[in-house]
Amino acid sequence: MSNSIIKFKHVAKKYDKKEIISDLNFEIKKGEFITVLGSSGSGKTTTLKMINGLEKPTSGEIIVNGENLKNANLVNLRRHIGYVVQSIGLFPHMTIAQNIAVTPKLLGWSQDKIDQTVSKLLEVVGLEDARFKDAYPSQLSGGQQQRVGVARALSTNPPIMLFDEPFSALDAITRQNLQQELKTLHKNLNDKTFFFVTHDINEALFLGDRVMVMNNGMIEQFDTPENLIDHPATQYVSDLLGTVQQNKNLWEHFND
Structure with a gap:
């Protein structure tokens, strides 16, 4: 059995007839x-x-974790799927703990599980100090904010x-x-x-x-x-x- 997790088969992408991606395999x-x-x-x-799936191919197939994205x-x-971008995209009105908990809350996790996950992830990204949980993004440096972005992306333990x-x-x-x-x-x-x-x-x-x-x-x-x-x-x-x-x-x- 293949241990492939992402596969592109003859994938092409066009915008207004302009080809951006051609036959990607x-x-x-x-x-x-x-x-x-x-x-x-x-x-x-x-x-x-x-x-x-933020962009859909014009043609070809994309298989992610065994699932064809067409279906x-x-x-x-x-x-x-964890997603970390340059702009980070932390919610400024939420604390660091609340930012990390966004997706777990959407998935209906218990508060105990959310609290444990937030604490563990802040430790993983080197922000284990208790003061970070209740801080707001504006109170953190750019590097610290990016660490929070990584922690948030890891919140649901994505493959x-x-x-x-x-x-x-x-x-x-x-x-x-x-x-x-x-x-x-x-x-x-x-x-x-x-x-x-x-x-x-x-x-x-x-x-x-x-x-x-x-x-x-x-x-x-x-x-x-x-x-x-x-x-x-x-x-x-x-x-x-x-x-x-x-x-x-x-x-x-x-x-x-």
Whole structure:
């Protein structure tokens, strides 16, 4: 039996006859950390949104957790897929505890179960101090708010977590710290599948078990970071990785 959790079969997406995605085919195994790399307009965010039904394909099939999305109850599907975005989207009038509890409340969980889940998740994302529960989003730093966003996405223990450039608005040091924490979190959660969209090459290579490089709605290469670096499949991938080397050379020049 296949342990595939996400599968795209000949998926295409058009907006007003303009093709954004063309014949996308890939398979992701349960428990993988997949990073999706590409420039603006490459189709990476559209691909992510098709996984939880926020965008529907023009043609082709998408299978998520064994269910064809053509036949799926999308509201129920989304309640069991974590979603973390750049803007975070915390409700400003709710406390941190209330923000994390939004989906569990919709699912009718008992207050005891909600309280236990909130406490556990705040500990998981490094905000275990009691003061955070009753704080409001405006009282937290950007990095702390993003941690709450991750905790909220984990609230129903979803098998799949989607991340749409979640760290791109943060300063470099906070971003680097959160990357390390997210990598550790994925390792500790064992069987969670992470699908992480980014335009940052170093972030993609550091986080991903495999990296999907997209360009003009197509996959240029879907491979391990090591194979991408050692064996770029196309000129686009080679040029993309060349920018990393350029930056390295630049710093070496300044340090001479």
